[in-house]
Amino acid sequence: MALDNPRRSATTMKTTQLRSFARSTAVQALGLVLLVLSLGACQPSDARSEDRPGGAQSGARLDGAARNSRQLSMLIDGVEWRFETEVFGAFHPIGYNQALLISGTHGRKDADEKTFNINLYGVPGPGTYRVRSGNVEGNVAQIGNFSRDEYLAGNVMPFDLTVVVEQAQSDPTRIRASFSGFIDTNTERRLKIDRGVFDYAE
Numbered sequence: 001m002a003l004d005n006p007r008r009s010a011t012t013m014k015t016t017q018l019r020s021f022a023r024s025t026a027v028q029a030l031g032l033v034l035l036v037l038s039l040g041a042c043q044p045s046d047a048r049s050e051d052r053p054g055g056a057q058s059g060a061r062l063d064g065a066a067r068n069s070r071q072l073s074m075l076i077d078g079v080e081w082r083f084e085t086e087v088f089g090a091f092h093p094i095g096y097n098q099a100l101l102i103s104g105t106h107g108r109k110d111a112d113e114k115t116f117n118i119n120l121y122g123v124p125g126p127g128t129y130r131v132r133s134g135n136v137e138g139n140v141a142q143i144g145n146f147s148r149d150e151y152l153a154g155n156v157m158p159f160d161l162t163v164v165v166e167q168a169q170s171d172p173t174r175i176r177a178s179f180s181g182f183i184d185t186n187t188e189r190r191l192k193i194d195r196g197v198f199d200y201a202e
Helices: 006-041
Strands: 070-076 079-082 087-091 100-106 114-120 127-132 140-144 152-154 159-169 174-184 190-201
Touching: 070 087, 070 100, 087 174, 087 190, 100 174, 114 127, 114 159, 127 174, 140 159, 140 174
Parallel strands: none
Antiparallel strands: 070 079, 070 190, 087 100, 100 114, 114 140, 127 159, 140 152, 152 174, 159 174, 174 190
8 A cells, every 4th residue: 555745745735734824714704704794783863973982083083985995906926906895994992902904805705715814913193014924913914715726815814915004094994004014925925015005995
């Protein structure tokens, strides 16, 4: 009976573990979004932003015409990508340490749907923030399902982004930010991120 190649077996095991991890992190990210949305829905409509934990704000409020904008785009290795199928943002949601959340999806709602998110913690307001691997704050940047072979980029793989938050407020949520840097995939390929733009208003 032929014996399995130990190196191939180890590689197969690692790939299986990473795929399982990628699926679990995608579920956790969706759960976080749903939790934030449900918490927001529970807030009294007449509560002022400065009276509740999620009410920190910076920048002018928006007129009705400027609300409900949704944009999440970037250049990945020089190619424009728009993660605008579902775009979500939150600033200082209840239960998180001064969090600023950026997320969006690209493509059909199936197994190949691509996801992107940046989670920043300890963000009091506008400013320039570094999001990189191994940070103690728990900040993370990741792309899920970038391709069939590159199903996870960032998260446990190396990443390093500079995020410039130009505007951040809640009640209603208004976030405007730009970002650039790199995110590595599970195949160890480095994705260069340029001209990242997030513009979100409710």
